[in-house]
Amino acid sequence: MNDTIIQEIQDKYNEFSSSERELADFFLHNREKIDFSAQNIAKMNYVSEATVSRFSQRLGYQGYREFIFVYERFLDQEEIKFDLLTQNVLFTYKDLLNQTYSLIDEEQIRRIVLMLNNSNYVYIYGKGNSGLCAREFKMRFMRLGLHVESVVDTHLMKMNSVLMDPKSVVIAISMSGQNLVQYLEKAKERGAKTIMITALPSDKMFEVCDEVLVSASIEGLDVGNVISPQFPALVLMDIIYSHFLNKGFAKKQKLLEDTLTYIKE
Template sequence: MTNPLVKIRSERDQMSAIERRIADFILDNAHLLRDYSSQQLASALGISQSSVVKFAQKSGFKGYPDLKYTIGEAIARNGNGHTQLPEAVQDDAPDAYQRLQDGLRRSKLAAEEETRSLNPRTQIEPIVEMIDQAGKVFVCGLGDDGLFAREFAMRLSLLGLLTVHHADPILMMANLSAARPGDVLLMFSEFGKLPELSQVSRQFQACEGKVISITRHTANPLRAHADAALVISAHDPAAHVEQLLYRSSLQSLLDFVFVLLCQANPDRHRQLAINLERIHHLLES
C-alpha cells in the first residue's frame, strides 16, 4: 500500500489552492495530526470543515478519521520521511554521532521508497522498452544533473547502445540534426524549469524523437511536455540533507532502470560482458 503522505505529496501540484493548503499542513504536521479533529484542522487553516472532509474523500479515504488513522499507521511504520538530524556532532558525544548516521540512512531509505512508489512498473517498463529499441539515445543534463547524465550515458554505451551525450544544450541542439524517428532523449533536470532544456526537448520531438524527463516529481514544464517521465522524491527540512536524498534516490532509480535494460535484452547483456572485459584488459595493459 502506498504511503498516504507519499500519495498526498505526489498529487499536491494537481490540487486546488485550498487543497494545497490542507496538504501542506498535513505534510508539515503529520506527527501532530492525531490531535486534530476535522473542525480543529479547518479552524487552523481558516477554511470550512466540509473542505477538510472533501479533501480526505478526494484523496481516496472514507473520510477524515480514515485519513488520520492511515497517516498515523504510516508514521508508526516508516516515519514521515523527515528524520531530524543533530545539528552538530561533538567528539565526546558518540550517541549523537550514531543518531546522525542512522538518521541519514533512514532518510535515504524513505526517499528511495517514495521514489519507487512514484515510478510503478507500468511506468518504468515502457521507458525501458523505448530506450532498448532506440536507434540512438541522446543524454543531456547540466550541473549536478550532468554528472548523473554522463555516468548513465556511459552505462548505456556499455550495453551497446549508440549514445550521444552533452552537458551543453547548445551542443546538444547542434546534434539534433542526427536525430531520427524512434530515437530517445533522456533529459536530466532536477527542477525541470530551464527554458533551454525545454527548447531542446521540443526540437527533438519535432524530429519525431521521444523525450524522457528525469526530474523531481513536482509539476514542471520539462516533465509536462515529455513523452515519458521518471520522477524523484526527496524531502527534508535541511537543504543539504534534501540534496543528498535527491542524489541517492536518483542513483537508485537509474540503477534499477539499467538492471532492467540488462534483463530485457540478452544481446545487451552479452555486449555488456564483452565491453567490461575489453575495459579490464585495457586497464591491466
C-alpha cells in the first residue's frame, strides 16, 4: 500500500476540486517529515480542514488520520530506498577499488613511469568520457614538468600519430578498447612507446602496445550505470602520478608548488 499512495493521488487528480488539487500537489512533491496535523497542512496549503478530510476520503480512506498514517509510512520507505541507493554506490566504488588492487602490477607502473621520464613528448588520446580523462592527465602531469598534450579529436590523432619519434610516448585511454588501437599502431611504426589503458584488453592491443594497463570494469555491477565511467581510469592515473612524482621528487615537487603558486596569483 505504501508504494501505491502516490499512484492513487495521481489517478484521482482530475477528479479533485481546485482546493483538493492544492493538497494533491503538496503530497505528490513533498518528501520531508513535518507537522502533518490536519490544522497545519490546511494552513500551509490555504485550504480548510474540511477540505483535508474530504481529500482523504476521495482517495478511499476513512479520514485524514488513516491517510496520513499510510503517507508517513511511504516517506519512511523512501528514506530507506535512498539509504540503500547511497550504500550501493559506495559499495560499487569499493568493488572497483578492490578490482584495481587485484589488477595492478607495480613493475608495470614503474616501466610506464620510466617511459614518461625518458620522453620528450607525451600524447594522451581519448574520446568522450575518456577524453575528459586525457585532459585531466595533461593538467596534472604538466605541473610536474612533463611535456604532455591531450588529443581528443580523431582527425588530430591520425595526423599526430605519423609525427611520432622514438622519444615520444602515446597513451590511449578507452574503457571499451574501441577505435584507438589503429592510432597506436601507426605511432608504434614511427618508433614511439605506446600504452593502452582499458577495461577490455584485446590480443591486438598486446601486439601493438608496449604496455596494456588493465583497469577495473563497471560492467555487470549492480549500479554500474550511475558510476562515473572515468573513475577506473582516474584511479590508475593517480597511481601513475604518485610514482612519477616520487621519481625525482624534490625537483617535481618544486615545479608543482611553483605552478600552483602562480595559478593563485
